[in-house]
Amino acid sequence: MRAASALRAFCLSLLLAGCASSGNLTSGAPPAPAPADDYLIGVDDMVQVSVWRNPELSITAPVRPDGKLSVPLVGDVVAGGRTPDAVAKDVQDKLGAYVRDAQVTVILTELRSHEYLSRVRVTGAVRQPVSIPYRQGMTVLDAVLAAGGVTEFASPDRSSLHRKSGNSAQAYEVQLDHILKNGDLSTNYKVAPGDVITVPERVL
Incomplete structure (x- = not known):
């Protein structure tokens, strides 16, 4: 009797496993969308580079076909294939030679490439x-x-x-x-x- 019960339990577990792997809908919540900061900038995306207290150094421009942005004082900065945070840190580091305590933010204003x-x-x-x-x-x-x-x-x-x-x-x-x-x-x-x-x- 105990062996039969164990066999029934084993068959039920196999059936449930098969249902779980059959592609049926799940009632659980989907994983949260990736945060905007994880987005990789692409060619033709419109990007806003803001330098705190230095509006003359701030720009809004599309990423060029070579994947770069032209930033005042800094020159060309690679943006394509990088996150906004990575680009902001790059610009901030390069501006350090000209601006004391430079604080830079990079915001995507239009997602065109993707x-x-x-x-x-x-x-x-x-x-x-x-x-x-x-x-x-x-x-x-x-x-x-x-x-x-x-x-x-x-x-x-x-x-x-x-x-x-x-x-x-x-x-x-x-x-x-x-x-x-x-x-x-x-x-x-x-x-x-x-x-x-x-x-x-x-x-x-």
């Missing part, structure tokens, strides 16, 4: 499937509203958020009906660049 990859897409039973530019702080609800909301044929609580991580992708449950009708924001996740939100149709 604009296509950074888009958020909403597909399925929405009034207007869209591909919209990612904005920091954007949520699932923001994206769905940009698509005109769901249609009368939608099954909102079977919606999902698809996020790529490395070479794999994960889907997360989104209870869109709870968000839209009940104000339940527990699955109103913040989106990340490249996310795809799908709203399936009802099964008739």
Whole structure:
């Protein structure tokens, strides 16, 4: 009897493991979007370099095709492929020869180079499937509203958020009906660049 119970438990564990690896939606929250500071600057991105108390040294300019920015006093600084913080430190170090206690900040004002990859897409039973530019702080609800909301044929609580991580992708449950009708924001996740939100149709 004890051996049979153990066998049943073992078979159940195998079944659960198979379900977990079958690609079904997960009810857990997706990983948080990468902070803006992790973004790598690209060619044609618009960058603002600000030097505290020295507005004449501050500039706003696109990154040139050679990946560089031209900063007053400093000259050319490599920006392409680097984070804003890394570029700010580089400019600050070089300005040290001219400006005492230089404090530099670098802000991305327009993401142009990665604009296509950074888009958020909403597909399925929405009034207007869209591909919209990612904005920091954007949520699932923001994206769905940009698509005109769901249609009368939608099954909102079977919606999902698809996020790529490395070479794999994960889907997360989104209870869109709870968000839209009940104000339940527990699955109103913040989106990340490249996310795809799908709203399936009802099964008739």
